[in-house]
Amino acid sequence: MSAVWGVHMPESLGFDAVEQGFVAIGWPELGDLRQIGASREAVKAAVAEAYPDLKEGSIPVTAGVLFRFVHEIEAGDVVIYPSKHDRQVNIGRFTGEIEHVPVDEMPNRRRVEWLGHFPRSDFSQSALYEIGSFLTLFSVRTHVAEFLAKVALASPRQAEAEEVASADDDSVTGTVSRQAVETTQDFVVRRLHNGLSGFEFEHFTAHLLECMGYTARVSEKTGDGGVDVIAHTDELGFEPPIIKVQCKRRTDQIGEPEVSQLLGTLGEGECALFVTLGSYSRAARALERNRPKLRLIDGEQLVRLFMENYAKFSARYRTLIPLRQAYIPDVVAEE
Structure with a gap:
């Protein structure tokens, strides 16, 4: 059974990601993520070396995101991308292809076949909260059925839990602030x-x-x-x-x-x-x-x-x- 992943990307990338069929993550100083050793420890070491100013507590979280993006996502897994540029919830399937685009601010990409694009108002507020994670890449668990019902898919397999306990305060605070703004927007629009x-x-x-x-x-x-x-x-x-x-x-x-x-x-x-x-x-x-x-x-x-x-x-x-x-x-x- 497929896992369900959530992805966040910058607003500037939204149109291209939807029209060209991909999702992407950043950290350009690391280069092609496929060239890093296939273990979490290797990725942690690469992150620490490439970003020496990164807060210590953020290193395992960042490394976990990168490792999962390259090594844990499988072809056929479902991806949910809440796009800010048009306030849509985009649902698709990973095709299995990984790309590195060195000229891009988000150079590491996975190809996606989009299955549907839906207004945020089609989903419950609690479901929207779940896909408002502070992580760039995360697993969706609680409201899986609600999202998959929109594209007529069955229940997925479960991905392993993310390493999130040591996320830095600014990241969490920023996510809470963003969710407060988005919740108000959702409320007024509804x-x-x-x-x-x-x-x-x-x-x-x-x-x-x-x-x-x-x-x-x-x-x-x-x-x-x-x-x-x-x-x-x-x-x-x-x-x-x-x-x-x-x-x-x-x-x-x-x-x-x-x-x-x-x-x-x-x-x-x-x-x-x-x-x-x-x-x-x-x-x-x-x-x-x-x-x-x-x-x-x-x-x-x-x-x-x-x-x-x-x-x-x-x-x-x-x-x-x-x-x-x-x-x-x-x-x-x-x-």
Whole structure:
């Protein structure tokens, strides 16, 4: 039976990993990990030599990750990659091929056949906690059935436990901080997705724009594909720019054709804003970079804008999404 592994990668690698079919880990100073001796002690010695400033307690944890990546993963094992660039949970199978790409910041790769890509909102919060481990590579155990059910796979074999007891405090604190942020984002997205209809989400978006200082009105309910909200900076709406807004209460990925459709509605002095609870494809983001009158707001950005303007929101929305201010450590966990 296959084991189930979780992998974390930098956001900058997300599109390539999904589109090209691989997962990767870093530590470039070690070179090709296949050239290190096939024992944990050999890997520990290599890590200590290549990274002399690494905290002593982190050496066995780092070495364990590297050893497992090269020597314990088998062809057919399942991999779960929670990608930050689009807030998706990607599930696939390892094919068994290992590569070293020396020009890359994450040079050691394993090829993956992706079986499915799912919004975070498809999973329970406790399952999302499990794949929020501070390790780059870890085994998934508690919520295996929930993840595998999405791709119609059976229960796996169990991998050996990771060596995690001596992980350094900054790594753990950074993970806790990141999970707190992600949990809040998940909570807000779930409440908006489950608590509002598509038409109500348009009103929410219009209200958000008003809280940000715009005048906004929801267009007549004419069905999918049209402009949902009109926003402008002057009260009567005569002065440019006029902002045409498309709203999608979806948690999956928006592609370039849908964004181009909105651009096709623009006239002189008009701008386009696309708002979704999900994410955007690489092609859609490229279109945004090349069109100065286009802005794309994904679920993560929408949550940030909502939280920044939370005090201005009407009681209806603050009741739907109850939040309170808290402070968390501003520490980024190191790879």
